Structure formats: structure tokens, C-alpha cells
Amino acid sequence: MPIDITMPALSPTMETGTLAKWLVKEGDKVSPGDVIAEIETDKATMEVEAIDEGVVAKIVVAAGTEDVPVGQLIAVLAEEGEAVAAPKVEKAEPKEVPAAPKAEEKPAPAPEPVKAEAPKPAAPAPTTTDSGDRLKASPLARRIAEAKGIDLGDVQGSGPGGRVVKADLDVGKPAAAAPTKAAAPTPVAAPAAFETEIPHEAIKLSNMRKTIARRLTEAKQTIPHIYLTVDIELDALLKLRGELNAALEARGVKLSVNDLLIKALATALIEVPECNVSISGDQLFKYSRADVSVAVSIPNGLITPIIVGANGKSLSAIATEMKELAGRAKEGKLQPHDYQGGTASISNMGMYGIKQFEAVINPPQGMIMAIGAGEKRPFIVNDALAIATVMSATGSFDHRAIDGADGARLMQAFKSLVENPLTLLA
Missing domain, CATH: 2.40.50.100 (RNA polymerase II/Efflux pump adaptor protein, barrel-sandwich hybrid domain)
Structure with a gap:
């Protein structure tokens, strides 16, 4: 079968x-x-x-x-040797409309119109031309034309074979609404396709890139971002990382700076639970576990695999899991549960030499931490001016869910954990 x-x-x-x-x-x-x-x-x-x-x-x-x-x-x-009939696949194309009746044929008389007080709806878009030929138009274009009262016979189609498509109706003139003397002229919509004389290659957006564009636009339009930046001394963390890597070498584990920062953010979120939240409609969700989404650049865009319960995991466990997730992300092998969810995010562009930046919140999360490059700077160390390795970290917070003072407390906790990294081992 x-x-x-x-x-x-x-x-x-x-x-x-x-x-x-x-x-x-x-x-x-x-x-x-x-x-x-x-x-x-x-x-x-x-x-x-x-x-x-x-x-x-x-x-x-x-x-x-x-x-x-x-x-x-x-x-x-x-099964082997079994004959299979060609499957029937439904198409989106509308069924053929019968051509206009020939001269010798007598069409059925139209019913008399019923008088009513309500205004008559716009006439449906014609399906044939004056010569009796069937108009070529997409189903969506026909529905739009019918709703707007546009005569498809007056629209020049830009689709294959002169087919009228949705974009062609942006400049169509409604037949049922004649402008009054005081009405302003109808503005002409921008062309559907971007045109340029500059030598270029037009690349169709992937589904991932379309989703990134949609979600980031949604985030910037609907989430009131507040940005808080702190400068953090890294020397103690770099020293501890070196000592831990020497001890973990026999186990084949190598900690990155980002692994320690993931742990620091997760711990800070537990210490300041007011920032480990998300908002949905008229509800605020407060989380008791810190699941940190980590931004990973891949060939087609960006994806954020999640270290679940990062606050309760050891540094070696975070490093091992992050290496495995990043590898599968770049191969396109992540499963939905690997990247859907998370209570907060971290994005590190320090490896590119970026000193400081402001990241866009990943909805429905309430915050994201943007990490800049560690660089030698004059810095106050033990109440004295010295040269230290310093990085700038900027938290982006959803001001609907997180007050500025609570965001400042999270940045303070994150800074303290990074500058005193032995607390990450406690």
C-alpha cells in the first residue's frame, strides 16, 4: 500500500x-x-x-x-514492484471561467435587481475582456480588485504573459469612487521592484533572513529599549581562565571568555530576578531559571542556541555544550528546542574589535547583553590609576517590563561577578 x-x-x-x-x-x-x-x-x-x-x-x-x-x-x-497512480495535487490557480456566450446563444436573463436602502457594493472584477478573452489575474489580485472596485481590464499586468498581480493594483484607480473636486490626487505607489543602474547581483532572501528582518523590525517598533553601559576590568577573569584551562586540558575542555560571561550573566539574572522576565500582553512572566540565548553568526544569518539553566551549570559544562551547539548551528543541524525560548540573550562582538554596541532585544525576552572587545586602557585599579584590560558591556532592556534602576542593578551584579570571577565557581 x-x-x-x-x-x-x-x-x-x-x-x-x-x-x-x-x-x-x-x-x-x-x-x-x-x-x-x-x-x-x-x-x-x-x-x-x-x-x-x-x-x-x-x-x-x-x-x-x-x-x-x-x-x-x-x-x-x-513497496518494491507496487504500481502507484500519479497523486492529485491541488493547485492554487482558479478554475477556468467559461468564455462569453456566442452571438447565436441566448444567455439566461439576469434577475431583476432588488431595491435596498444600503449602498450597492463595488462591482466584482470582470473575468473577461470586451473581446471575450479571459483576463489573466492571480486569485489574490481578483479578490483585491473586487474589494476595491477596480476594473482589471484597465490594469496593465506585470506578471508572466501579462498576468495581473497584487503589485499592479497599488496604482489601480477604483471605479466606484470618483474623486470630488476638493479631493487630493491619489499618490502613486512606489514600484514593486527596486531598480538601479549600479552593477549588482539580486539575491533572494532566505526564509531565515526574512524572519530576522521581520522580528528585528517588530522588536524596534514595539519594544521601548533602554540602554545601560558599564566598563569592566577583565584581568582577574583572564588569569582565572588561563589557570582553569591548564587544569582542564587533560579532559579536552577549553574555556572561552564568552563561556565565563554566559555564566556571569546567568548568575546575575538569578541575583536580580526583576530582569529575568518577559512581557506578554497584560502579563509579566518571572523566571526562576536563567536560560541564556547566545548569538551565533552563521552563513545565512544569525541564530541563538540556548544554554538551558546556565546558572546551575559548571563552566566546563557550559563550554562543552556551547561548542557542540555552535557547531550544529553552523551546519544547520539545530532542533527547534535548541533555539526557541530563553530568558535573556548575550551577543559578543569583541572578537571583531568592536569596542561597544547596543543590541536589539530578542522578543519575547526582556533583555540582551552586548559585549565589546577587551582592550588595554587607563583604569582605576585599587584606587590608583593603572593600565588594565577593560571591556564595555551594554545591556538593552525592555522598559515595559524592567525599570531603569533594576537594569542598573543587573549591570552592577554582572560587573561584580566578572571582576571577581572566583564567585562563578561557588
Whole structure:
């Protein structure tokens, strides 16, 4: 009996995905656990495994197809030698509309209009031209035209074969609303496609880049950010890191500065619980565990794998887990539970020599810590001016959920933990 393979839901919020690559072809035998395809979600490229044994009888959705709905049939498995009928795949195209009746045919008389007090709705967009030819328009364009009272026959289509698409209706003129004498002229919308004479390469945005753009725009438009910066002496932390790495060398563990800063942020969040929060509607969520999301740059964008319960983990455990998560992130192998959630974030750009920056909050979290480069600076050490290794750290806080004074207390706690790093081992 044929077995349908459908587009899987790889995360709780996934509605569509891109079928990036097929790793099998029609006629190939597969067994449970074999990787058969790669699906690109808004966060990562993930592998899809076969759950049944059989032969790939039919590949329904081609590699590279975008916006494939969850649950849609993408392939069919069958037993060896079993015949499989071609699957029926529903298309989004509207059904053909019958052409206008010929001269010798007598169309049915139209019913008499019913008089009513309410104004008449805009006439539906015509589906044929004056010559009887069927108008070419996307289903969405037809719905918009009907809602706005736009005559599709007056719109020049920019789609394939002159097909009218949504962008063409931005400059269409509604037929039902003639402007009054005092009305201002209708502004012409910007062209749908950006045009430039500068030599360039147009690269289509990946699902991940689209999601980054949407979420960062949402964060900056809806979250009132407040920024607090402190300068922190690093010499004691660097010295402790060197001693710990020497002791951990036999175990194959190497601590990075970022590993210690993750631990320091998690500990500070527990010490100042007013900052370990997120806001949703009229509710404030206060967390008793610090799950720290760590920004990792990958070829297609940025992703934030999570060190769950970082406040209760040893430095060696954080280092080992972070190395494994970063490796899988760059290979696109993270699972949704690896990057969804978190109570706060940390973003370190010190390795690029960035002295100080302000990071954008990752909603629905309430804060993110931005780490700059450690550099030699004049600094007051033990009440005397000296040259020390100093870094600037900037916390971005959601002012709807976190007051400035509480944010300042978190920055103070973070600074104290970094400058007295033995407390991270307690």
C-alpha cells in the first residue's frame, strides 16, 4: 500500500517550508531513519528522515520549491514492484471561467435587481475582456480588485504573459469612487521592484533572513529599549581562565571568555530576578531559571542556541555544550528546542574589535547583553590609576517590563561577578 510523505511541522510555529534538497530519487530504496530530504525553515535547514521502509515511487514537490504548506504531499513511498497512480495535487490557480456566450446563444436573463436602502457594493472584477478573452489575474489580485472596485481590464499586468498581480493594483484607480473636486490626487505607489543602474547581483532572501528582518523590525517598533553601559576590568577573569584551562586540558575542555560571561550573566539574572522576565500582553512572566540565548553568526544569518539553566551549570559544562551547539548551528543541524525560548540573550562582538554596541532585544525576552572587545586602557585599579584590560558591556532592556534602576542593578551584579570571577565557581 502506498505511503504518503507530507511536509512535516518542524517547529510549533511553522506553517510553510522550503524543500531545499532531495537526498533520494525516484526508485531508491529507503529504510526507517534514512535521511531523505532537507527542509529550510525560518531558522535552520533541517533533515527529514523516513519513518517507513519502501521505494521512492514518486517525488511530488521538486527541490527548491518555496512556501510548501505543512501537511502537503511531497512524495510517495511504495513497496518494491507496487504500481502507484500519479497523486492529485491541488493547485492554487482558479478554475477556468467559461468564455462569453456566442452571438447565436441566448444567455439566461439576469434577475431583476432588488431595491435596498444600503449602498450597492463595488462591482466584482470582470473575468473577461470586451473581446471575450479571459483576463489573466492571480486569485489574490481578483479578490483585491473586487474589494476595491477596480476594473482589471484597465490594469496593465506585470506578471508572466501579462498576468495581473497584487503589485499592479497599488496604482489601480477604483471605479466606484470618483474623486470630488476638493479631493487630493491619489499618490502613486512606489514600484514593486527596486531598480538601479549600479552593477549588482539580486539575491533572494532566505526564509531565515526574512524572519530576522521581520522580528528585528517588530522588536524596534514595539519594544521601548533602554540602554545601560558599564566598563569592566577583565584581568582577574583572564588569569582565572588561563589557570582553569591548564587544569582542564587533560579532559579536552577549553574555556572561552564568552563561556565565563554566559555564566556571569546567568548568575546575575538569578541575583536580580526583576530582569529575568518577559512581557506578554497584560502579563509579566518571572523566571526562576536563567536560560541564556547566545548569538551565533552563521552563513545565512544569525541564530541563538540556548544554554538551558546556565546558572546551575559548571563552566566546563557550559563550554562543552556551547561548542557542540555552535557547531550544529553552523551546519544547520539545530532542533527547534535548541533555539526557541530563553530568558535573556548575550551577543559578543569583541572578537571583531568592536569596542561597544547596543543590541536589539530578542522578543519575547526582556533583555540582551552586548559585549565589546577587551582592550588595554587607563583604569582605576585599587584606587590608583593603572593600565588594565577593560571591556564595555551594554545591556538593552525592555522598559515595559524592567525599570531603569533594576537594569542598573543587573549591570552592577554582572560587573561584580566578572571582576571577581572566583564567585562563578561557588
